Amino acid sequence: MKEWHIKDSEQTISVLIEKVSILKGNPNDWNVIMESFAHYFSHKSTSIKIFQNQTLIPRNDFSFQTFSSVQHADSKNINKVLAAQKTAFLNQLEFSPFYKQVVDSWEELIEEVDFLNTQQQSKLLNYTLAPFDKNWITNKLSLSEKDYIHLSNYEKVVLQLNLLEEALSDKQLIICIQYPDALLSDKETIRLVTSLKESKSGIIYFILTENPIVSPTNVLYKGKIRNLISCYNIKEQLIAKIPSNWSDQVFLNACNWYMTLVDKYAEETVLLSLKTVDNLETFIYLYSLFILTNTPVIVDLIMIPPAIEKYFENLIRDKV
Numbered sequence: 001m002k003e004w005h006i007k008d009s010e011q012t013i014s015v016l017i018e019k020v021s022i023l024k025g026n027p028n029d030w031n032v033i034m035e036s037f038a039h040y041f042s043h044k045s046t047s048i049k050i051f052q053n054q055t056l057i058p059r060n061d062f063s064f065q066t067f068s069s070v071q072h073a074d075s076k077n078i079n080k081v082l083a084a085q086k087t088a089f090l091n092q093l094e095f096s097p098f099y100k101q102v103v104d105s106w107e108e109l110i111e112e113v114d115f116l117n118t119q120q121q122s123k124l125l126n127y128t129l130a131p132f133d134k135n136w137i138t139n140k141l142s143l144s145e146k147d148y149i150h151l152s153n154y155e156k157v158v159l160q161l162n163l164l165e166e167a168l169s170d171k172q173l174i175i176c177i178q179y180p181d182a183l184l185s186d187k188e189t190i191r192l193v194t195s196l197k198e199s200k201s202g203i204i205y206f207i208l209t210e211n212p213i214v215s216p217t218n219v220l221y222k223g224k225i226r227n228l229i230s231c232y233n234i235k236e237q238l239i240a241k242i243p244s245n246w247s248d249q250v251f252l253n254a255c256n257w258y259m260t261l262v263d264k265y266a267e268e269t270v271l272l273s274l275k276t277v278d279n280l281e282t283f284i285y286l287y288s289l290f291i292l293t294n295t296p297v298i299v300d301l302i303m304i305p306p307a308i309e310k311y312f313e314n315l316i317r318d319k320v
Contacts, residue, residue, distance in 0.1 A: 003229050005051045006036050016218050016227035020196045020205045024263050025220025027179075030208055034176050037206075038064050041174065063171040065164055068178045078160045081167040082143070090138060106132040154188040158195070165201055174204045181211040189214060212264070221262040222269075222296050231255040234292040242288065243311045244281065254285035262295065273300035284308060291315050 002017040013033060015021070023030050039046040041064035050057045067078070093099055113129040151159065157180060164175060181189045189211050196205050207214075218227045232255075239246050257277055261270045272290065274283050283304070290297040291312070301309055 001229065002052055004057070006033065006040075007049045007051065008036075008047050013225060014229070015225060016229050017204065018217055019199075020193060020207060021217040022193070022214055023206055023208050023218050023220075024210065024216040025218075025225075025266065027208065029220050029223075034066070034206065034208075037174065037176070038066065040064075061172055062174055063168050064174045064176070065168065066176045066178065067161065067164065078163060081163050084167065085163075086138075086141065090134075090141065093137070093141075094134075103132050153183050154191065157184065157192065165203060172202070172204070174206070176206040176208070178208050179210065180207065181209050181214075186211060186213055216259055216263045219259065219262045221266070226259070226262045226293070226295060228255055228259065230293045230295075231258055231289055234289070237292055238285070238288055241311075241315060242284065243308065244284070247281070250281055250285050253282055254289055257282065257286050258289050258293075258295075270295075270297045271300070272297050274303050280304075280308070284311075287312060288315060291319060294319070 004015050004017050006013040006015065013036075015033070036048050037050070040048045040050050041059050041062045050059075110129045110131070113127055117126045148156070148159075161175065161177075165173060180192055184192060189209065190213065193207065193214060196203075196207075218225050220226075231251075235251065238251070261272070261276070265271070270290070272283075272287060274280065277283050277286060287297070287299060289295070290299075292315070301312070304312075
């Protein structure tokens with residue numbers, strides 16, 4: 001796991017970065033954060049800086065691309081790639097001897113038109129033939145849709161992602177995939193995420209999704225990004241305070257519950273009780289995580305032993 005810190009003149013935002021980072025929460029807020037990435041990794045002037053630990057990430061080493069699957073898997077960046085591919089193909093076509101023959105023949109045809117003008121009976125009307133125009137071929141050259149239209153939505157998304165990778169392979173590529181679940185089924189969304197995680201391409205992917213069956217990496221909850229680093233940052237503090245023998249496995253389970261709950265409740269406030277996890281030890285770790293990370297929660301302490309209630313009271317008092 002890596003943590004990138006986006007800094008500007010007003011605030012610092014920390015985002016957990018994995019090969020495939022699943023982003024959940026308010027779409028408008030995430031769009032603002034993704035725009036920060038886009039500005040930083042562009043050639044535009046910006047006050048934004050992005051660090052990993054204390055090291056400034058070299059902006060010119062990366063290419064940040066946004067891929068939208070909402071409009072039938074169309075994307076502005078994909079259209080740019082296709083336009084560039086077409087231009088390159090046309091440039092190659094111009095070197096073909098057949099292309100040269102067409103141009104030469106067209107010039108001969110212009111001469112033939114001029115000659116026929118001198119041979120016709122009417123002296124009042126003449127005809128002209130416009131010079132050869134490359135745009136005639138450009139406008140008639142199009143991708144063959146015979147195979148493409150028979151692809152599934154999933155196959156179209158994968159194809160276009162591969163096009164981005166192929167066209168922009170000169171830099172470390174970051175691709176933000178916006179809401180693939182708007183086009184793909186739950187099964188296809190999971191398949192896409194799994195495929196990207198297993199890919200050897202080295203590309204960093206951000207996936208904005210509202211799909212409840214996809215586990216989040218970063219969740220925007222109550223205006224703040226929550227992730228596993230939030231939990232691990234207070235691990236040593238929790239080890240020193242937990243009223244029982246420490247268990248890494250229970251801590252990991254509690255971290256996973258923490259992420260599940262902030263994802264599930266989204267704009268609402270998490271409701272937590274012993275019944276949530278049905279295990280007192282996990283509950284102790286989990287509620288402690290909410291307290292020590294300053295994460296808003298509504299808790300029900302019914303059925304919690306008095307000694308554990310006292311532990312929570314002391315934990316909250318120490319935080320104040």
